[in-house]
Amino acid sequence: LKGNSMDNNIMNQELAVTDESRELAIFKSAYYHLNAKPDSLSRAYPRKVIVTRDDILELNNRINNKILLNYQDDGYIATITVNLKDKHEIVFNCWEEFINHEWIESSPISSISLQWNFNVRIPGYSQPQNHNLVVKITNGLRPEEVLNLIFSGKIEDFDEIELNSIPIIARVDFIQVILGEELLNIVGEWVKGLRQNNETKNPIILLMKRYRKKIAQYFEYISLIMMFVLIIGIDSHLINKLGVTVISELTLKQLKLLLIYVSSSAMIIYFSKQFFENLAQWVYDKLSEYGQIFIFNITKGDVNFQYKIKNEDKNNAKSIVLRFILTLIFNIVCGIIASILCK
Numbered sequence: 001l002k003g004n005s006m007d008n009n010i011m012n013q014e015l016a017v018t019d020e021s022r023e024l025a026i027f028k029s030a031y032y033h034l035n036a037k038p039d040s041l042s043r044a045y046p047r048k049v050i051v052t053r054d055d056i057l058e059l060n061n062r063i064n065n066k067i068l069l070n071y072q073d074d075g076y077i078a079t080i081t082v083n084l085k086d087k088h089e090i091v092f093n094c095w096e097e098f099i100n101h102e103w104i105e106s107s108p109i110s111s112i113s114l115q116w117n118f119n120v121r122i123p124g125y126s127q128p129q130n131h132n133l134v135v136k137i138t139n140g141l142r143p144e145e146v147l148n149l150i151f152s153g154k155i156e157d158f159d160e161i162e163l164n165s166i167p168i169i170a171r172v173d174f175i176q177v178i179l180g181e182e183l184l185n186i187v188g189e190w191v192k193g194l195r196q197n198n199e200t201k202n203p204i205i206l207l208m209k210r211y212r213k214k215i216a217q218y219f220e221y222i223s224l225i226m227m228f229v230l231i232i233g234i235d236s237h238l239i240n241k242l243g244v245t246v247i248s249e250l251t252l253k254q255l256k257l258l259l260i261y262v263s264s265s266a267m268i269i270y271f272s273k274q275f276f277e278n279l280a281q282w283v284y285d286k287l288s289e290y291g292q293i294f295i296f297n298i299t300k301g302d303v304n305f306q307y308k309i310k311n312e313d314k315n316n317a318k319s320i321v322l323r324f325i326l327t328l329i330f331n332i333v334c335g336i337i338a339s340i341l342c343k
Contacts, residue, residue, distance in 0.1 A: 013055065026061030031275040040172065040174075043169070043187070043188070044166045044168070044169045045167070045168040047168070047292045048196060048295075049168070049195060049197060050295055051194060051296055055194055057095075058190065059190045060114070060116075060133065061112070061132065063116055063183065067118060076117075076118040077116075077118070078094065078114075078116050079094075080092040080112065080233055081089065081112040081115075082111075084105060084110055084198045084299075086110070087228070088105075093138070103300070104299070104300055106299075106304075108304070108305035109296040109302055111136060111138040111139075112137045113137075114137075115132065115135075117131075117132045120179070131173060131179060131183075133171075133172045133183050134172075135168065135169075136168070136170075136293075137295070138156055138168075139292075139293070139296075162189060167293070167295050168187075168191055197293050201290070201313065202317045205317045206290070206291060207288070208320065209288070209290050212284050212287035213284070215324075219279050219327055220276045222328065222331060224276045226334040227268075227272045227334060229338045230334040230337055231269060232338065232342075233261070233337060233339070233340075234338075237342075238261050239261070242257070263338070266324070279327075283311070284336050286316045286319065286320055290317065290320075291313065292309055294306050294309055333343065
């Protein structure tokens with residue numbers, strides 16, 4: 001009898017635990033359903049790719065097939081937001097609008113945000129659970145936006161994107177972690193299948209771009225130092241022509257000439273510093289822009305912008321190399337003249 005009593009107590013405890021777990025699951029389900037506070041995962045896809053209208057339609061088909069084949073759909077809303085570089089925004093409230101759009105815009109696309117919001121029935125939950133997938137396609141994230149992604153996980157509200165380090169990012173809000181991972185994996189596989197942008201760039205300029213900070217410092221500091229050396233050489237030569245050995249031998253006229261030499265040298269150094277600073281900033285900016293990848297090939301403006309980038313890269317590469325050669329010659333000439341004058 002004691003044994004039966006103990007077995008009954010254990011069984012009652014197990015039933016109580018099971019009931020408690022079930023109630024907790026129901027509570028969590030209702031809480032998530034009412035408060036929309038699911039977990040989130042974000043993932044970045046740093047590949048240089050080309051995205052077309054058909055590629056976006058393919059991604060939508062993959063997402064739809066995953067939902068329809070594996071889960072019971074209880075509500076589905078898909079929206080597409082296209083931001084143009086002229087600050088205009090095109091919002092599609094359904095995929096039919098996106099498909100029927102003619103894409104004759106003259107402005108290139110700045111970014112595209114794709115959002116799928118859907119309810120699915122998941123085993124263990126009595127109510128359909130809300131899931132949300134957002135994919136943002138841009139020309140890359142600025143460093144501050146990468147930090148924003150890391151700390152907040154939000155990718156829907158990013159403004160204009162300038163760099164091309166991370167062209168595609170995705171975020172999913174989920175109740176079931178398996179579904180969330182599967183959706184991000186679908187996006188990842190889609191990215192792998194996109195056509196890569198393999199446009200050939202000048203390897204010398206790409207190497208300079210990698211060390212653009214040091215290259216800019218060369219244009220600013222080395223050139224300024226060589227200008228300073230040249231000024232010292234010229235001043236030394238002019239002072240020697242005064243024909244005095246000690247300052248006390250200077251006449252009033254010679255003292256005026258000395259003051260003119262010194263003040264003129266200071267002015268030349270000042271304006272040279274401004275010039276070389278501007279030159280260094282120009283070189284740094286052009287190196288940063290070189291090799292920019294424009295990933296969209298959808299509107300008429302996209303095609304024109306890609307052609308523009310290609311031409312700008314060629315012109316910037318020539319200008320950077322020419323300035324580098326001229327600066328190198330300038331520095332060498334300054335050193336030679338200064339050494340001659342100081343003898």
